[in-house]
Amino acid sequence: GIQVEQSPPDLILQEGANSTLRCNFSDSVNNLQWFHQNPWGQLINLFYIPSGTKQNGRLSATTVATERYSLLYISSSQTTDSGVYFCAVAYGGSQGNLIFGKGTKLSVKP
Amino acid sequence: NAGVTQTPKFRILKIGQSMTLQCTQDMNHNYMYWYRQDPGMGLKLIYYSVGAGITDKGEVPNGYNVSRSTTEDFPLRLELAAPSQTSVYFCASSPSDYGYTFGSGTRLTVV
Numbered sequence: 001g002i003q004v005e006q007s008p009p010d011l012i013l014q015e016g017a018n019s020t021l022r023c024n025f026s027d028s029v030n031n032l033q034w035f036h037q038n039p040w041g042q043l044i045n046l047f048y049i050p051s052g053t054k055q056n057g058r059l060s061a062t063t064v065a066t067e068r069y070s071l072l073y074i075s076s077s078q079t080t081d082s083g084v085y086f087c088a089v090a091y092g093g094s095q096g097n098l099i100f101g102k103g104t105k106l107s108v109k110p
Numbered sequence: 111n112a113g114v115t116q117t118p119k120f121r122i123l124k125i126g127q128s129m130t131l132q133c134t135q136d137m138n139h140n141y142m143y144w145y146r147q148d149p150g151m152g153l154k155l156i157y158y159s160v161g162a163g164i165t166d167k168g169e170v171p172n173g174y175n176v177s178r179s180t181t182e183d184f185p186l187r188l189e190l191a192a193p194s195q196t197s198v199y200f201c202a203s204s205p206s207d208y209g210y211t212f213g214s215g216t217r218l219t220v221v
Contacts, residue, residue: 004152031207041215043153043200048208086152090207097168100152 002027004101021072021104023087031090038083077108116213123191131186133201141204142184146197191220
């Protein structure tokens with residue numbers, strides 16, 4: 001099956017810093033999404049981005065489907081950005097069957 | 111607007127017991143999902159449904175069953191609980207294959 005690798009596994013930032021999280025996938029995908037899980041366990045859908053670039057406030061994401069990777073950019077990080085960021089993909093006819101990476105744990109210090 | 115509601119929030123089961131995790135959404139979403147999350151890992155799909163009366167297996171369906179008799183409800187049944195089913199379970203819904211809304215999770219321990 002498809003492999004989803006996220007890097008780095010852990011990231012510690014000072015408030016105000018910028019960061020880039022990476023997601024590599026081993027096969028062509030027709031669905032790629034980024035999620036944020038806060039320290040209390042709540043999951044939020046950030047982006048649906050099988051290709052191209054999107055921005056939402058301080059967050060933006062880019063997927064280069066032909067090279068099988070996606071990047072999530074966080075600018076001017078805040079303590080509320082802390083948590084785990086997951087990349088998830090689906091492929092073939094199974095668009096509802098998202099395969100999740102292990103995540104990047106982000107800690108933003110005040 | 112409650113979104114996705116999961117009950118219970120916590121449960122301890124003995125090995126061999128059965129239980130049903132409830133999931134209800136009030137957004138009229140066609141797609142619903144059950145995931146499990148083990149410590150330090152991403153989510154793994156157990157079952158999903160693209161509409162009432164339609165369900166399909168995900169990555170890790172063994173030991174679980176689902177039904178979808180209405181658009182709103184998608185219960186997950188655990189038969190003969192085993193320690194390997196100790197996990198946090200998340201239900202989610204979406205209008206299509208993106209735009210997920212997650213419930214707050216059920217923390218299940220099997221002893």
